[in-house]
Amino acid sequence: MQPALRHRIAWTVAATILAIVFLTLPAIMPARAAVKIQEVVSEKGVKAWLVEDYTVPIISLRFAFRGGSTQDPVGKEGLANLITTLFDEGAGDLDSDAFQIRLDDAGAEMRFSASRDSISGAMRMLADERDEALGLLKIAVGQPRFDQNPIDRMRAQIVAGIVAGARDPGRAAAVAWRKAIYGDHAYAREDEGTEATLAAITQEDLRTFHHDVFARDNLFVGVVGAIDAETLKRELDRVFGDLPEKAKLAAVGPVVPKLDQELDVTYDLPQTSLTLAYPGIERDDPLFFGAYLMNHILGGGTFTSRLFNEVREKRGLAYSVDSSLINYDHASALVISTATRSDRAADTLKIIRDEVKRMADGGVTAEELAAAKKYVIGAYAISNLDTSGAISRTLVDLQMGDLGIDYIDRREAIIDAVTLDQVAEAARRLLTAAPAVMVVGPELPGGE
Numbered sequence: 001m002q003p004a005l006r007h008r009i010a011w012t013v014a015a016t017i018l019a020i021v022f023l024t025l026p027a028i029m030p031a032r033a034a035v036k037i038q039e040v041v042s043e044k045g046v047k048a049w050l051v052e053d054y055t056v057p058i059i060s061l062r063f064a065f066r067g068g069s070t071q072d073p074v075g076k077e078g079l080a081n082l083i084t085t086l087f088d089e090g091a092g093d094l095d096s097d098a099f100q101i102r103l104d105d106a107g108a109e110m111r112f113s114a115s116r117d118s119i120s121g122a123m124r125m126l127a128d129e130r131d132e133a134l135g136l137l138k139i140a141v142g143q144p145r146f147d148q149n150p151i152d153r154m155r156a157q158i159v160a161g162i163v164a165g166a167r168d169p170g171r172a173a174a175v176a177w178r179k180a181i182y183g184d185h186a187y188a189r190e191d192e193g194t195e196a197t198l199a200a201i202t203q204e205d206l207r208t209f210h211h212d213v214f215a216r217d218n219l220f221v222g223v224v225g226a227i228d229a230e231t232l233k234r235e236l237d238r239v240f241g242d243l244p245e246k247a248k249l250a251a252v253g254p255v256v257p258k259l260d261q262e263l264d265v266t267y268d269l270p271q272t273s274l275t276l277a278y279p280g281i282e283r284d285d286p287l288f289f290g291a292y293l294m295n296h297i298l299g300g301g302t303f304t305s306r307l308f309n310e311v312r313e314k315r316g317l318a319y320s321v322d323s324s325l326i327n328y329d330h331a332s333a334l335v336i337s338t339a340t341r342s343d344r345a346a347d348t349l350k351i352i353r354d355e356v357k358r359m360a361d362g363g364v365t366a367e368e369l370a371a372a373k374k375y376v377i378g379a380y381a382i383s384n385l386d387t388s389g390a391i392s393r394t395l396v397d398l399q400m401g402d403l404g405i406d407y408i409d410r411r412e413a414i415i416d417a418v419t420l421d422q423v424a425e426a427a428r429r430l431l432t433a434a435p436a437v438m439v440v441g442p443e444l445p446g447g448e
Contacts, residue, residue, distance in 0.1 A: 035385060037395065037405050040229045042236040048221035049395040049405065050232055053388065057127040059225035060388035061137075062396050063240075064120040066329075067213040070186040070252045076201050078193015080119060082155060083206050084112035087121070089150035092139035096150050099136070108133035110140065116187060117329040118400070119213060124389065127226040130235070138239045141214065146206045155198050162192060170273065173265040173440040180263045181277060181436060185255040187331060211248075216240060218247035222395025224388040254330045260434035264443060272345035272441030273337070276352065279430050280325060280332025283401055289414055290422035291334075291430060292325060296372045297364050297423075298356070299323025299336055304371070310355050311338060317348045334430050342442045349437070349444075360431035363424030377412050 038050045069080045088103065088110050090096040103110060108125040121141065125133035165171040175190060182188035193201075219240060223232055257277055281291045299307040299322045311321045321338035336356075340348040364372075384394040385408075398407050 035391060035408060037408070038229055039405055040223075040232050040236070042233045042241065044216065044237045044241040046216055046219065046221070046236040046240045048223050048232060048236055049399060050222075050227070050229055051224045051391055051395070052226075052228060053224055054226045057226050058124065058388060059127055059130060059223065059227050060122070060124045060392045061134075061221070061223050062120070062122045062389070062392035063219060063221045064118045064396050064400060065213050065215070065218045065220075065247070066118055066400070067218065067247065067249045068115045068118045069189065069191040070116055070330075071209065071213060071250055072186075072189065072193070073205070075197060076193075076205055077189045077197040078158065078191070079201050079205055079209055080114040081192050082151075082158060082198065082201060083209055084114045084119060085154040085158070086146055086150055086206070087112050087140040087144050089154065090145035090147050091136070092143045092145075094139070095145070095147065099140075102132070103136055106132040106136060108136070110137065114191070116191065120396075122389070122392070130227070134235055134239055141239060142242050144206075144210060146203050146210075148203065151203065151206070155201070158192060159195050159198055162195060162198075169265070169267045169269065169440060173273070173438065176263060176265055177275065177438050180261060180438075181257045181333075182255055182331070183258060185330075186252055187255060187328065211244065213247060213249065215244040215247035217245060218249070219243070220396045220399040222392040222399070224391045224395070252330055257331060257333050257436065259436045261436050263436070263438040265438065265440045266443055267441055269441045270342060271339050272342040272439060272444075273339045274345065274349055274352070275438040275440075276336040276356075277436040278334040278336075278356075279433050280327065280334050281426070281430060282332055283327050283403075287422060287426045287429070289418050291426035293369060293372045293376065293415070293418055294359065294364065294423045294426045294430075295323050295325050295334060296376055297368045298359050298427075300325075301372065301375065304375075306355055306359065307336070307338075307352060310351055311340075311348060315347075315351070317341070317344050317351070321352070345439065345441060346444045349439075356431050356435075359427050363420060363427055366420060369418070369420055369423060373415050373418070377415055380408075380411065 035051050038052070040048045040050050069077070072079045088099060090099050094102060106125065106129045108123060108129060110121070110123045112119065112121045114120075121137075123133060123137050178188045190197075221236065221240075227235070257280075259277060259279065281288055285291075297306060299305045302308060302320070302322060305322070307321045307323065311317050312319070318338045318340045321336070323334060323336040326333045326335055336352060338348065338352070383390075385391050398404070404410070
């Protein structure tokens, strides 16, 4: 029997119960209408936003480095995604089994993920196990081993998912959509990579990516829980202080999505998926909140939106239909999506277009705007401040968006100040352009 397996079998019932309690506590913490955020800066200049909370003896830490899959070298797509699977597969003088044993003994959770624009990590730990847990995070972040056996194992798992996904029409459509919308920009590439690009990735590629991206000037940290500011300063330097001072990111330019086109991905399916992309709006644009409320009324409000009412409630054409404002670091868009019976796809698409035109031409009513304001103000705490993990994620997001440490306090007044004219102006700006349209399913009668 392998030592790691024998160790796990020897765990006590008490340790298991403790782990269950630990994992459950953050989920039952009440939503917070307000939080007190402190900015903490360590001696080495590592900055974090902290919310002290001693309700339960838990610390949630989240961090992110700018530079996700856009930093994958051409021909080695999937590098960012692969590297996130390896940080807990051996670090420092601990191989994969030894690292996992120590992490289990500390009763801590550690996870990493990659997006187009960033690499994120999170750890949740008992306050009493902070020293051990953060010691493991230090070597995971600063001294990952990238041993060949874990590389091969994790790469094989990713490839298996890619092979399985190749039979999924939705996945094939998503690949085609990105290429059509983003052209030769990095956003058009496949985040998980392909069998060929993953096979080309070496240990040296992983080490180079780690060195170039994981740097202190490129780091955003949010911490929530049973830890004070002075202690956090020391821990920030312990965990992150030995990282390179400056990141070496490849330049990524802005891209305007290619609209006014139709993409037909033909499959013999009983249901047709529809996606429409309109111009987006930058997060720092003065009209952003006008567009945000407009989108909520159009399709972001789910059960109360105009699209939901017209497509589902009145006609029963789809189970759901929604619209979203998408904001990446280098592109933005307003995207509408739904799925309907293939023989009703043309009708559904026409109804969506008609509703968009009605919004663009006439804006919204005072009653709609008041209801939207009430909802988006009230829902923020439930969506972003209901657990320690959600708060730590929000702290990082606010920093990366450069929204200011007082954003949560200011947000309600900003939303309340939005006028009908601003919503109407946002609707005209975003919804009068000819959209990109993707149809996944049987070809529409007569084309579209």
